[in-house]
Amino acid sequence: MLVKWPYQTSDMREPATASPLLALTGITKRFLGVTALNGVSFELRRGEVHALCGENGAGKSTLMKILSGQLQPDAGEIVYKGAPVRFASTPQAQAAGVAMIHQELNLVPHLSVAENIFLAREPRRGPFIDRRRLHAESRRCLDRLGVDIAPQAIVRTLSVAQRQMVEIAKALSIDAEVLIMDEPTSSLTESETELLFKVIAELRRAGVALVYISHRLDEMARIVDRVTVLRDGRHVSTGDFAASSVDEVVERMVGRALEDKFPPPTRVPSSEVLLSVRGLARRGVFEDVGFELRRGEILGFAGLMGAGRTEVARAVFGADLPDTGTVRLGGEALQIRSPRDAIRHGIAYLSEDRKGHGLALNMTVAHNVSLANMAGVANALGFIRFEREASVAQRYIDSLAIRTPSTRQAVRLLSGGNQQKVVIAKWLFRDSRVLFFDEPTRGIDVGAKYAIYKLLDELAAQGIGVVLISSELPEILGMTDRVAVFHAGRLRTVLDTRHTDQEEVMQHASGLAATETP
Amino acid sequence: MNDKQKDLFQKFAALASLFGLTIVFAFVSDAFLTVGNGMTVALQVTSIAYLGIGATCVIITGGIDLSVGAILALSGVVSALAVKAGAPVPAGMLAGVLVGALCGVVNGVAVTWLRLPPFIATLGMMLVARGVALQITDAKAIGSLGDSFAEIGNGSLWRVATVGADGFPDVSFPGIPYPVLLMVLLAVAVAVMLNRTTLGRHLYAIGSNSEAARLSGVNVRGVTLFAYVLSGTLAGLTGCVLASRLVTAQPSEGLMYELDAIAAAVIGGTSLSGGVGTISGTVIGAFVIGILRNGLNMGGVSAFTQQIVIGMVILLTVWIDQMRHRR
Numbered sequence: 001m002l003v004k005w006p007y008q009t010s011d012m013r014e015p016a017t018a019s020p021l022l023a024l025t026g027i028t029k030r031f032l033g034v035t036a037l038n039g040v041s042f043e044l045r046r047g048e049v050h051a052l053c054g055e056n057g058a059g060k061s062t063l064m065k066i067l068s069g070q071l072q073p074d075a076g077e078i079v080y081k082g083a084p085v086r087f088a089s090t091p092q093a094q095a096a097g098v099a100m101i102h103q104e105l106n107l108v109p110h111l112s113v114a115e116n117i118f119l120a121r122e123p124r125r126g127p128f129i130d131r132r133r134l135h136a137e138s139r140r141c142l143d144r145l146g147v148d149i150a151p152q153a154i155v156r157t158l159s160v161a162q163r164q165m166v167e168i169a170k171a172l173s174i175d176a177e178v179l180i181m182d183e184p185t186s187s188l189t190e191s192e193t194e195l196l197f198k199v200i201a202e203l204r205r206a207g208v209a210l211v212y213i214s215h216r217l218d219e220m221a222r223i224v225d226r227v228t229v230l231r232d233g234r235h236v237s238t239g240d241f242a243a244s245s246v247d248e249v250v251e252r253m254v255g256r257a258l259e260d261k262f263p264p265p266t267r268v269p270s271s272e273v274l275l276s277v278r279g280l281a282r283r284g285v286f287e288d289v290g291f292e293l294r295r296g297e298i299l300g301f302a303g304l305m306g307a308g309r310t311e312v313a314r315a316v317f318g319a320d321l322p323d324t325g326t327v328r329l330g331g332e333a334l335q336i337r338s339p340r341d342a343i344r345h346g347i348a349y350l351s352e353d354r355k356g357h358g359l360a361l362n363m364t365v366a367h368n369v370s371l372a373n374m375a376g377v378a379n380a381l382g383f384i385r386f387e388r389e390a391s392v393a394q395r396y397i398d399s400l401a402i403r404t405p406s407t408r409q410a411v412r413l414l415s416g417g418n419q420q421k422v423v424i425a426k427w428l429f430r431d432s433r434v435l436f437f438d439e440p441t442r443g444i445d446v447g448a449k450y451a452i453y454k455l456l457d458e459l460a461a462q463g464i465g466v467v468l469i470s471s472e473l474p475e476i477l478g479m480t481d482r483v484a485v486f487h488a489g490r491l492r493t494v495l496d497t498r499h500t501d502q503e504e505v506m507q508h509a510s511g512l513a514a515t516e517t518p
Numbered sequence: 519m520n521d522k523q524k525d526l527f528q529k530f531a532a533l534a535s536l537f538g539l540t541i542v543f544a545f546v547s548d549a550f551l552t553v554g555n556g557m558t559v560a561l562q563v564t565s566i567a568y569l570g571i572g573a574t575c576v577i578i579t580g581g582i583d584l585s586v587g588a589i590l591a592l593s594g595v596v597s598a599l600a601v602k603a604g605a606p607v608p609a610g611m612l613a614g615v616l617v618g619a620l621c622g623v624v625n626g627v628a629v630t631w632l633r634l635p636p637f638i639a640t641l642g643m644m645l646v647a648r649g650v651a652l653q654i655t656d657a658k659a660i661g662s663l664g665d666s667f668a669e670i671g672n673g674s675l676w677r678v679a680t681v682g683a684d685g686f687p688d689v690s691f692p693g694i695p696y697p698v699l700l701m702v703l704l705a706v707a708v709a710v711m712l713n714r715t716t717l718g719r720h721l722y723a724i725g726s727n728s729e730a731a732r733l734s735g736v737n738v739r740g741v742t743l744f745a746y747v748l749s750g751t752l753a754g755l756t757g758c759v760l761a762s763r764l765v766t767a768q769p770s771e772g773l774m775y776e777l778d779a780i781a782a783a784v785i786g787g788t789s790l791s792g793g794v795g796t797i798s799g800t801v802i803g804a805f806v807i808g809i810l811r812n813g814l815n816m817g818g819v820s821a822f823t824q825q826i827v828i829g830m831v832i833l834l835t836v837w838i839d840q841m842r843h844r845r
Contacts, residue, residue: 319733343735357733360726362793371723372734374716382716426734 020079021046021209022067022098022178027076029062034405036062038233039076044178049200049210049223051241054230055253055445056417057403060213063230064180067211068100069093097177101167103186103416103443107155114138114151117170141169145199161192168199179203180211185219186443189305189471197223215445217246231255254447261446262478263453267460269297269481274465275347275434277316280325285311286489289325293434293465298456300476300497301469303486303509309469310352312486313436317349318342329433343372346433350423350440352469354416358423361412365404366393368411368422373430396425401451417444424452428459435459438469453479473502487511531838532786532802536809543813550816557692561763563808564697565590565772568756569779570786570800571708572749577783578712579745580725580792581636585625585643586753586779590772592651593618593757598660598667598767607666611758618754619747621647626746630739644776651769660767670696671762697759701801704752709797721745725792781828782807785835806831 022044029037037059044050052060065071067078069087078085080096087093090100107116114134115122123133138151147165155163164184171179181200185193200210200223212224220227220241227244229236229252236252275293280286286308293299301309315322318336327334329345336342339349351357359368370377370389377389393407400421404414411422420440427435437456441449456479460466470476476483477497484494485508492508507513544551569586576583597614601607621643628639677693712718720741723731732738756775761767784790785806786799807828814824 317733339733340735340737349733351733356727357729360723360730360793362726363722367719367723371719371731371736374719378716383714384716384719430735 020044021081023079024063024067025077025079027063027066027073027078029059029066029071029073036233037066037073040230040233040235042067042228042235043238044209044211046177046209047204047207048225049204049212051212051214051220051224051227052230053213053217053227053249053253055447056443057415058230058253058445059233060230061182061415062233064100064182064211064213067093067178068098068180070100094174094176097175098180099171099174099176099178100180101164101171101182101184103183105160105163105167107163107166109154109156111155112151113142113149113153113155113158113166113169116155116166117141117151117173119170121174137173138169141172144172145169145202147195147199159192160187161189161195164188164196165199168203172203176208178209178211180213182213183215183443184212185214185216187305193219215443217249217446221246229253250446253445261450261474263450263457265457267296267298267457267481269460270295270463274330275316276328277312278326278328280312280315280322280327282311282315282320282322286315286486289491291484291491291494293467295465296460296463297481298460298466298468298479300480300483301467301486302473302476302483302505305471307486307509308489309486310438311489312491313349313438313467313469316342317347317436319349343430343432346431347436348372348427348430348432348434349436350427350438352438352442354420354423358426359411359419362410364408364410365397365402365414365422366390366407369393369396369425369429372426376429392429393425396421396428400425400455401448417448420444421448424455428455432464434465434467436467436469439471440468441470441472441475473505476505477502485509532799532806532835535835536802536806539806539809539813543809543816546813547816550813554692555812555816557695557698559805559808559812560698560701561695562812563804564701565756565760565775566778566782566807567701567801567804568704568752568759569749569775570782570804571704571797572752573776573779574783574786574788574795574797574800575708575712575721575745576636576749577780577788577790578721578725578792578795579742580728581629581742581745582640582780582790583625583746583749584637584640584776585621585647586749586756587772587775587777588644588647588651589618589621589750589753590757590760590775591769592621592647593754594761594767594771595651595655595660595757595769597758598663598761599654601663601667602660607664607669610667611670611762614758614761615751615754618757619751621753622747622750623743625750626743629746630742648769655767655769657769659769661765663761663765663767668762668765671759671764675699697763700755700759705797705801708748712797717741717744722793725794727793778804778807781832785832787839789839 020043024040024042027037027040040059040063042063052064054060062071066073069090069092085096087096087098108119117138118134123130123137135151142149142151145165145168149158149162149165155166158166184196188196203210212220214220224241226238227241227249228238229249231253272295273292274295278290280289289312301313303309311320314320316327318338318341321337327336329347334345355361360371366389369392377392378384390407396402397404397407402421402425403418411419414422424440440452444452456466456468468476468480480497482494483497483500483505485492485505487509488511495504549555572586573583593614596617597610600610600613605613625640625643628634629636674693674695676691678691679687679689682688712721720731720736723736724738724741728738757772760771782803783795783800784803786796786803788795788800810828810831811824814827
């Protein structure tokens with residue numbers, strides 16, 4: 001089941017009440033001389049889902065952090081339920097009924113679901129935790145969401161989607177009237193997204209005001225009432241979502257008309273096999289995976305979450321060692337025992353988890369860019385040539401349009417999309433013959449996405465073999481030459497992108513189609 | 519403020535407190551601000567500085583080395599025993615340093631290949647090294663090691679002295695003690711390694727995000743191992759220099775020195791969560807501790823009170839550091 005949603009379903013949309021529950025006016029916030037927000041206004045009504053759109057670094061997260069008490073504005077006013085307020089801290093905002101669910105979920109992995117929901121607010125009997133009430137009340141919150149999670153379950157054992165439900169349950173337990181969701185669907189599968197949307201509709205009916213931040217404009221159409229667009233820290237527009245098309249929203253976000261989602265291909269895939277993988281297996285993770293990557297082509301890896309796409313890429317790269325299988329590059333059999341070996345042979349892997357696996361967040365932009373290719377900025381004795389390192393970083397800042405005050409900025413201070421560009425720059429600087437891109441556009445705005453697509457095409461045009469792992473089917477279909485479809489740890493088939501469609505790919509990905517030998 | 523400026527600020531704060539202490543103690547005691555006492559302080563600081571330089575590298579990778587105090591004792595007695603057994607002094611000292619390096623290898627292997635938490639691995643080494651040192655000496659000090667053994671710890675460069683009429687030397691300039699010279703050389707060499715070389719960059723990268731470093735092709739195990747070997751080697755060197763200074767090797771030498779080393783690094787702005795730290799900061803930190811001890815001594819403050827003061831200084835510095843980062 002995928003896409004082509006009815007633009008909107010009537011049962012999810014009842015008119016929201018008109019009086020604003022919350023109004024932010026003239027909010028200004030500066031960070032060390034950089035103006036993140038400049039006189040931004042934002043209004044929220046009871047029982048509406050209000051989308052907040054903008055490119056990376058437009059100020060969405062900053063605005064919501066101010067609303068939820070994590071940051072203090074330099075100027076501006078917040079009026080909540082008719083009275084001016086200033087939330088000095090998150091607990092203070094929560095006490096007033098404003099809760100935020102972060103992209104990186106904030107749960108304690110080793111505690112149970114119930115303990116997380118009532119963390120620091122545990123029901124007590126005397127000095128002891130009242131376990132019975134703790135579990136009963138957690139149960140009640142979870143039931144309201146209609147999700148089947150045991151209050152006793154340890155959070156570490158839950159899927160990302162379940163953890164998100166726990167976060168929402170936590171918000172419900174404090175009787176949140178304003179709920180802010182930052183990229184809630186970015187790591188959910190289709191069916192999990194479906195469940196989330198049901199929950200959102202439910203909350204909306206109950207009168208909760210929801211702020212919804214997402215880069216997936218297509219899915220917004222189903223749940224969003226109004227949309228506010230920010231650009232460069234300024235308010236651009238607010239209006240009914242139904243009245244404005246997705247394209248219009250995108251235009252307002254980037255400040256110009258966007259012709260195409262995908263660049264026209266300039267690459268010409270050759271028939272020469274560059275990378276050949278045979279009989280690759282990791283016990284319990286994936287079995288008997290074999291595929292060929294040709295010079296100058298973009299090969300897609302499609303499949304549902306947990307199908308084994310990322311795991312296969314990591315095994316080829318040496319990040320996890322496979323139990324069996326052979327990898328040949330340009331006809332030569334490789335012994336890859338670590339990422340170091342793979343990189344030496346010209347294979348690079350750009351991880352889907354940029355904060356966990358991609359970046360040294362405390363280090364500077366320049367230091368991150370050079371990390372995979374120190375020899376490229378150092379002399380023969382291993383002494384770093386700083387001017388060279390800075391000029392290399394500057395080159396990529398210019399060519400990838402990375403928004404940073406300087407090459408010496410710590411990466412942790414950049415916005416998500418710009419962080420992603422730094423990771424990409426790191427691998428571009430390390431000349432490679434094969435590049436695995438795992439979800440390169442996740443959490444990235446439309447303008448930047450286009451730039452990354454163009455880059456993938458250019459790399460392939462230079463004769464590099466590119467593997468694009470993506471959960472977004474339109475991206476797979478728009479950008480690849482062939483697509484390898486995974487299901488449950490097996491490579492089901494390899495399709496020619498020109499002669500396939502979403503339905504066929506989904507059938508293989510969900511295991512419905514008969515298996516073909518790839 | 520970018521990170522470079524923050525770094526400067528941190529150093530400036532530590533440096534300012536160093537000057538502050540010097541001024542206060544100069545008022546308390548007339549003998550404090552003299553060339554002779556300056557050299558004494560520098561000499562006393564050397565041990566903390568050697569160990570602190572090693573500790574800084576280990577802490578930058580996100581680890582910790584608790585074994586340096588014990589390794590120091592073991593290395594000292596090994597070199598003394600070797601010399602007693604007839605080995606020439608340089609060979610005996612080399613043996614001591616190598617024992618330290620070997621302990622560092624064991625620490626590094628335990629942390630990287632056996633994947634033990636650094637705290638546990640080096641805690642084990644602390645007990646083992648101390649135990650061995652006590653065992654091979656029967657818990658007795660080894661004395662009368664001879665003049666040549668004392669040279670490196672007590673000699674100095676550019677010492678100007680004339681033998682007076684009474685037969686005693688008349689010192690017009692005490693010279694620069696060899697241990698102080700060694701400290702400067704080590705500090706410069708390791709600072710250059712950390713700042714300017716690929717190896718140093720990899721140390722920071724591992725401390726900042728070891729998985730990202732591994733996936734970027736950094737030899738995480740090798741580089742981490744290097745940090746522990748460096749720390750062990752420097753501990754071995756400290757043991758030899760200290761034994762030479764006292765012309766005695768004690769198996770109970772260097773008790774709690776590992777904590778001084780860690781404190782020096784932390785006062786100097788090294789973060790225990792890894793990825794942050796400088797040698798210049800650590801050297802300043804070592805001097806803060808050394809001057810506090812020396813000044814309090816001259817002011818007649820008891821050893822117990824000194825501990826209390828130094829403990830509070832550590833808490834205060836780290837608290838200020840945390841406050842600054844939280845903003």
